[in-house]
Amino acid sequence: MLYARLIIMRLLKAVIVLFLIVIFNFFLIQMAPGDPAAVMAGEAGATDPEFLRQLREQFGLDQPLYVQLWRYISGIATLDFGYSYRQQMPVFDLIMDRMPATLLLTGTAFVMSLGLGILAGSMAAARAKKLSGSVIMALALVFYATPLFWVALMSVVLFSVQLDWLPAYGFASVGTGYTGFALALDIGKHLILPATTLALFFMAIYTRMTRTSMLEASQQDYVKTARSKGLASGVIQRRHILRNALLPIITLAGLQAGQMVGGAILTETVFAWPGIGRLMFEALMQRDYNLLLGIFFFSAALVILFNIITDLVYGLVDPRIKEAS
Amino acid sequence: MNHTTDTPLLSLQGLTIALPKGADRAYAVENLSYDVQRGEILCVVGESGSGKSMAANAVMGLLPKGVRPVDGKAIFADQDLLSITEKQHRELRGLRIGMIFQEPMTALNPLMRVGAQISEVFEAHGQLNGAERSIKALELLTEVGLPEPEKAIRAYPFQLSGGQRQRVMIAMALALEPELLIADEPTTALDVTTQAQILDLIIDLQKRHGMAVMFITHDFGVVAEIATRVCVMRQGKIVELGEARDVLANPQHEYTRALIEAIPSDVVPEARGAETDTPLLDVKNLNKVFRSKGGLFKPAREVRALNDVSFSLVKGETIGIVGESGSGKSTLGRCIVRLETPDSGLMSLSGTDFMTLHGESLRRERKRVQMIFQDPYASLNPRTRVGMAIAQGPIANGIPKQKALAQADDLLELVGLANTADRFPHEFSGGQRQRIGIARALALEPELIVADEAVSALDVSIQAQILELLEDLKQKFSLSLLFITHDLRVAAQICDHIIVMQHGRIVEQGPARDIFLAPQQAYTRQLLDAIPGRPEATEIAS
Numbered sequence: 086m087l088y089a090r091l092i093i094m095r096l097l098k099a100v101i102v103l104f105l106i107v108i109f110n111f112f113l114i115q116m117a118p119g120d121p122a123a124v125m126a127g128e129a130g131a132t133d134p135e136f137l138r139q140l141r142e143q144f145g146l147d148q149p150l151y152v153q154l155w156r157y158i159s160g161i162a163t164l165d166f167g168y169s170y171r172q173q174m175p176v177f178d179l180i181m182d183r184m185p186a187t188l189l190l191t192g193t194a195f196v197m198s199l200g201l202g203i204l205a206g207s208m209a210a211a212r213a214k215k216l217s218g219s220v221i222m223a224l225a226l227v228f229y230a231t232p233l234f235w236v237a238l239m240s241v242v243l244f245s246v247q248l249d250w251l252p253a254y255g256f257a258s259v260g261t262g263y264t265g266f267a268l269a270l271d272i273g274k275h276l277i278l279p280a281t282t283l284a285l286f287f288m289a290i291y292t293r294m295t296r297t298s299m300l301e302a303s304q305q306d307y308v309k310t311a312r313s314k315g316l317a318s319g320v321i322q323r324r325h326i327l328r329n330a331l332l333p334i335i336t337l338a339g340l341q342a343g344q345m346v347g348g349a350i351l352t353e354t355v356f357a358w359p360g361i362g363r364l365m366f367e368a369l370m371q372r373d374y375n376l377l378l379g380i381f382f383f384s385a386a387l388v389i390l391f392n393i394i395t396d397l398v399y400g401l402v403d404p405r406i407k408e409a410s
Numbered sequence: 411m412n413h414t415t416d417t418p419l420l421s422l423q424g425l426t427i428a429l430p431k432g433a434d435r436a437y438a439v440e441n442l443s444y445d446v447q448r449g450e451i452l453c454v455v456g457e458s459g460s461g462k463s464m465a466a467n468a469v470m471g472l473l474p475k476g477v478r479p480v481d482g483k484a485i486f487a488d489q490d491l492l493s494i495t496e497k498q499h500r501e502l503r504g505l506r507i508g509m510i511f512q513e514p515m516t517a518l519n520p521l522m523r524v525g526a527q528i529s530e531v532f533e534a535h536g537q538l539n540g541a542e543r544s545i546k547a548l549e550l551l552t553e554v555g556l557p558e559p560e561k562a563i564r565a566y567p568f569q570l571s572g573g574q575r576q577r578v579m580i581a582m583a584l585a586l587e588p589e590l591l592i593a594d595e596p597t598t599a600l601d602v603t604t605q606a607q608i609l610d611l612i613i614d615l616q617k618r619h620g621m622a623v624m625f626i627t628h629d630f631g632v633v634a635e636i637a638t639r640v641c642v643m644r645q646g647k648i649v650e651l652g653e654a655r656d657v658l659a660n661p662q663h664e665y666t667r668a669l670i671e672a673i674p675s676d677v678v679p680e681a682r683g684a685e686t687d688t689p690l691l692d693v694k695n696l697n698k699v700f701r702s703k704g705g706l707f708k709p710a711r712e713v714r715a716l717n718d719v720s721f722s723l724v725k726g727e728t729i730g731i732v733g734e735s736g737s738g739k740s741t742l743g744r745c746i747v748r749l750e751t752p753d754s755g756l757m758s759l760s761g762t763d764f765m766t767l768h769g770e771s772l773r774r775e776r777k778r779v780q781m782i783f784q785d786p787y788a789s790l791n792p793r794t795r796v797g798m799a800i801a802q803g804p805i806a807n808g809i810p811k812q813k814a815l816a817q818a819d820d821l822l823e824l825v826g827l828a829n830t831a832d833r834f835p836h837e838f839s840g841g842q843r844q845r846i847g848i849a850r851a852l853a854l855e856p857e858l859i860v861a862d863e864a865v866s867a868l869d870v871s872i873q874a875q876i877l878e879l880l881e882d883l884k885q886k887f888s889l890s891l892l893f894i895t896h897d898l899r900v901a902a903q904i905c906d907h908i909i910v911m912q913h914g915r916i917v918e919q920g921p922a923r924d925i926f927l928a929p930q931q932a933y934t935r936q937l938l939d940a941i942p943g944r945p946e947a948t949e950i951a952s
Contacts, residue, residue: 306517307519314503316534
């Protein structure tokens with residue numbers, strides 16, 4: 086019961102934080118030189134001040150700042166994030182259009198890096214003194230040190246160009262008319278390379294962290310207690326060592342999860358993945374401020390959401406934290 | 411399997427355990443031979459580094475990495491424990507040999523419910539089904555005397571006190587009724603009264619289950635309470651082995667004698683007092699409340715760590731503040747050196763109001779009261795050379811670096827560590843580090859030293875040396891000492907005056923001799939009675 090209240094409190098706080106972020110972003114954008122009207126007029130080759138004035142009036146840019154802010158905030162309250170004049174679509178629709186692709190990519194990468202990272206880390210910890218443990222750590226170091234875009238390009242060269250196993254770019258094959266399972270399979274094939282590329286870096290971090298954390302946990306007194314009970318070493322590794330070693334990993338997973346909206350720009354660009362990252366990049370280049378603000382809002386909301394989820398997971402894993410919170 | 415009562419349950423024969431290269435000696439234990447008989451309590455006694463736990467760990471198959479038996483046998487139930495496979499060893503652990511450890515705070519998995527941790531023992535040996543395991547766990551918790559076992563079984567370790575956790579550990583070790591229970595310093599981390607309860611429990615369970623107990627301890631007081639036989643160890647070798655009665659009454663070896671003497675179990679403090687009557691520290695109605703921050707919906711919790719504490723200390727006096735954990739004694743010490751700020755009350759240091767000082771003026775006065783901390787391992791910065799560690803205080807007070815470092819050299823010599831200023835803390839033993847801590851405190855030429863459990867982490871013989879040093883320095887510099895300890899035996903050795911604290915209040919205070927001989931309060935008597943191996947003093951008192 087107390088826990089449910091805690092969650093409500095956290096959500097209330099989150100709304101306030103989000104509100105502040107919106108205001109902050111709004112003013113940050115205002116500080117950038119030029120406004121959308123100037124950019125549009127410039128691109129249209131028009132220098133007529135009257136045309137500029139009309140454009141500004143049309144977008145409400147001639148209003149005092151506080152009026153613009155008020156309009157913007159009251160718009161957000163009704164999920165109206167304004168209109169992207171560049172893309173000729175409401176911002177909300179644009180974002181919702183791209184969101185699934187990004188979440189599919191980053192979500193897959195998240196699960197993959199976390200799952201495989203913990204697995205590899207546990208194996209490396211259990212085989213700390215053996216060759217196989219060192220091999221895992223060496224691989225992790227390689228993935229950790231290699232730049233993301235390089236891995237992406239090389240995997241395209243290897244798996245798409247040379248071996249022709251997987252598609253090199255895009256979200257799905259064009260013009261196949263696949264539906265149902267066939268479509269899912271097609272998307273899945275397209276997903277493998279970008280998701281793996283994105284996952285490798287964090288996987289390497291999870292591997293290293295899990296190993297260190299487990300080796301540390303295995304020195305603890307309760308592990309000796311567990312051994313004195315006559316438990317098999319596999320049980321001790323899983324139930325006593327791994328569980329205690331997970332806490333720092335949860336912290337990191339929370340950070341990674343928070344980046345799920347905005348963290349895949351590079352990967353999406355290399356693999357021509359139609360996600361938020363690319364949308365944001367385009368909006369930035371075109372000074373599509375409404376769209377940028379909208380994306381900022383959603384990525385901030387996601388960071389806050391995952392912060393709360395991380396804290397809740399902490400409470401589930403470690404009863405002491407639940408008590409203290 | 412012909413087990414007559416004569417065959418020992420466990421027989422160590424010439425056990426030799428090698429330490430990894432680079433250790434301070436080649437063998438942890440050398441040519442170790444002793445038996446553990448059915449139904450007896452064998453105490454293995456020694457100071458840290460004596461190798462007293464090593465044989466036990468070898469028997470359990472829990473030797474640390476790099477440490478391995480190289481010679482000898484450990485015969486248990488007709489098999490040599492040193493030559494069986496890990497799987498065979500695992501089957502013995504928990505089932506036929508149970509073990510409890512020193513640190514109840516860390517020996518339980520913090521993320522698992524107590525009940526689940528007990529049930530695990532049955533699971534490990536494929537016994538009973540889930541429901542039966544829970545029932546059995548509840549029975550065990552009841553048997554080891556945990557209050558509200560139905561609740562405790564669902565509790566996490568952090569919700570239990572140290573004594574309660576140790577009871578859980580015992581319940582776990584007893585789950586499968588092992589023939590041999592190995593207890594590795596199980597009461598060392600506990601308060602005296604809790605220690606007495608746990609010792610009683612172990613004796614009681616040992617009688618009821620008829621098992622053999624191998625009890626490892628550094629404390630001859632504990633030996634006097636429970637041992638059938640004693641094995642005294644020093645530097646990996648047996649010094650003396652015999653019936654507890656004989657060894658205690660008539661120790662043959664000089665080391666055993668020294669150990670027994672080092673424990674002033676029947677020491678009654680001499681009547682003594684400070685030479686002066688100049689008041690140095692005056693504390694009146696000190697209060698300190700710790701509040702856990704409550705949320706909007708959560709009540710804040712309050713702990714009254716200090717409740718109207720008043721006492722005064724004259725120049726040259728040593729006052730002992732004695733109490734169990736949670737009594738507020740450490741908070742009092744920290745308030746006096748102003749590491750904590752009391753909520754209300756008065757505190758004056760030879761006339762200066764020491765309580766309302768803050769900022770720069772506090773910083774200037776701080777050097778007048780210095781502290782020696784409990785943990786000699788954690789209280790020195792591992793990356794600072796000890797000479798510098800000592801000099802930092804004076805340097806902060808404006809003394810030139812060269813001069814401060816030269817003084818540090820002198821101070822190190824004074825505490826018996828000449829020419830060590832350029833070493834790092836890890837190059838010293840625990841006792842030596844505590845000497846450095848003392849030198850550090852002295853560097854600022856304080857009027858009052860607050861020593862918070864300054865010898866609690868040390869072996870008895872080292873304890874005696876450190877106490878002697880403190881006494882010595884006290885005379886030399888006409889210092890006053892506030893000695894915070896949970897150990898009445900230590901307080902008896904050096905304190906003129908004793909303050910007994912409980913739940914943030916002063917229960918009783920008076921000259922040390924009076925407190926020991928004629929305690930006025932029930933709680934003080936309880937503390938005194940709980941001192942292991944101390945029937946004599948109470949006799950004198952009555």
